[in-house]
Amino acid sequence: MTRRSLRPLAVGAAVAAPVFVGVGYAAGASIGMWGVGAGDALDPRRFVRVLASPVTLESTLWTLRVAFISTLLSAVVAAALAIALRRADRVGRWGRALAVLPLPIPHLVAAVAALLILGQSGLLARVAFALGAISGPAEMPPLVFDRGGVGMTIALLWKEIPFLFLVAASVLATRGEALEEAARRLGASEWDVLRRVTWPTLWRGLLPASVAVFTFVVGSWEVAVLLAPSDPLALPLLTWERYIDSDLSRRPDAFVLALLGVSIAAVAVVAHELATRRPADTRGTAR
């Protein structure tokens, strides 16, 4: 192997260094090697205790479910929007510009807005009250702090759809058109083009961004803290709760939970790599 061929690895490692430092620190802190709550002896069994606890399991499953549903819905809606807003005229351009408008809004602001709109005394409830549909806040179905995570999912959709739409629209613009044109010339119907060319192009292009959305949601604290229920507690909230537990001996739990969150993200990325790897993947060495 030449020296030159190792360069990308070194660059990648430099970029990843903070992650390794963080993971290393968390690993040490979670077994009591250092950090707050570290005792006189190492406690590797904390891992088992925390990971085997039903609270951790419920929290993880709830977080995975919300992340999966909000990512899937965002991707589907974003793909549909990208197809619907494909027109090259001025109306299409304006439509696409409007669809990405929520993009610069911080997640925190989106979550506060969701709280003010969806809460049992929020805007929707006030409209329903004015229309005579409900006679008090308690009759409004709970959409925030709800165990189903409906409010949190809605807030996430509002933020993630524009992001995935942006990716989908650029995938279609850069990769889709030539292939579709070729298919049409070969006699494919519009339905066939959509089914066999546009759709596969879109989902392959959207997959990496969807994995990014999924891992972001798994780790998202600011949306969860404003909208998620108190039981089960979303994984980032559980992590934070342990991190500031008034009992110092419970604080290292937070590092086990943080490592769990990182592992979920890592599994998602690896699964994506495996799923999209082509049978004879020689792209790296062909050159």
Add this chain to the structure above:
Amino acid sequence: MLVAAGLAGAGCAPGTGDTALTADALRELPWDSIVEHARDTELVWRMWRGDPAINAWIDGWVTPRLQESFGIRLRVVEGQGPELVNQLVVEREAGAAGGADLLWINGETFRNLRDEGLLQGPWADVLPSARWVDSTSAIVMRDFEEPLDGFESPWGRVQFALIYDESRTPDPPRSVAELGEWIRENPGRFTHDQSFTGMTFLKGLMYAVGGGVERFTGGFREADYHAGRDSLFAWLDAHRDAFWRGGEAYPAGVAELHRLFANGEVDFSMSNNQNEAITKARQGVLPPSARPLLLEEGTIANAHYLGIPFNARNPAGAMVVADFLLTPEAQLEKLRPEVWGDGTVLDLARLPEEIRRRFEALEGDPRALAADSLERYARIEVDAEYHERLAADWRAEIRRVGR
């Protein structure tokens, strides 16, 4: 004189923090000399920055006076209670110079910081203004039953109160039994938050239904804790299906509870500060008819304090600021409802006539709770372990509905 100040200041200028005398060494010097050490320095105060009214008082009243009187440049940074311990442990491991000179602390944070050896001291007993402090008060002189030992200086005293809306609930419950009845008669209209204020409410309830505060004083005892917790959880089990959301969800913090109360989703809020109903109503956060409410079983009163971390760069400045905040003028300003409404830790009887009158005039607000009833219903904070255990057990036994 300028030269003298310059020379003294040079000894502990920012950047030469390693040479700064620690607070327990400064303690041996005359106060004037400590003030000279503090002159023309920067002081970093790490505190909770979540209340705009408190921030406005610190930034608009305290900061310019410190600059003018002592040449101290006050820089306030965010960081509260439980996070402080983590931060200082990491700073100690990294061998890093301190990120803060002064900390706002109390309760289990004070105990954790002392257990971990993260505070300097003793120093608080030499502050000139310490002579005004109400040294006979168990609420001020003990922090969750821990003696202060000069490791923290008191600067505010508050008492837990429920908050109700006089126009919505003209005849509010006055005892735990009446509160229970009220909750059963008005399902979905009462809850508490999951953080510090909510836990203080639960602890007060534990005193009330678990045999009185006396049962829990004098250090943590497992058997008494178990009995108290079981009585409390039995009370909660009998009422929580009539809580907001059927007791299946709880607001994360007290700010969220205030919002639910202001929006009419629930009929009660609560605060660790008996004056918050009035101050928050003034700010428009709560309705103008919001009032504080004590239950006849009593409510928990506690004090908050200032500590100096082990790695502070400017302990002299920290002592001067802690003293400044204890002066009758600062304590009076802080107490005003349009400023903060934070109770004083001073013994009014020790103050000069003129300033005592000004304190007494403030206590005359007809909406506020009378000083004598506050005193009568005040219950002390017991050992911090009760708080720790109760918070953990409540999360595991009560909050978890998906069991």
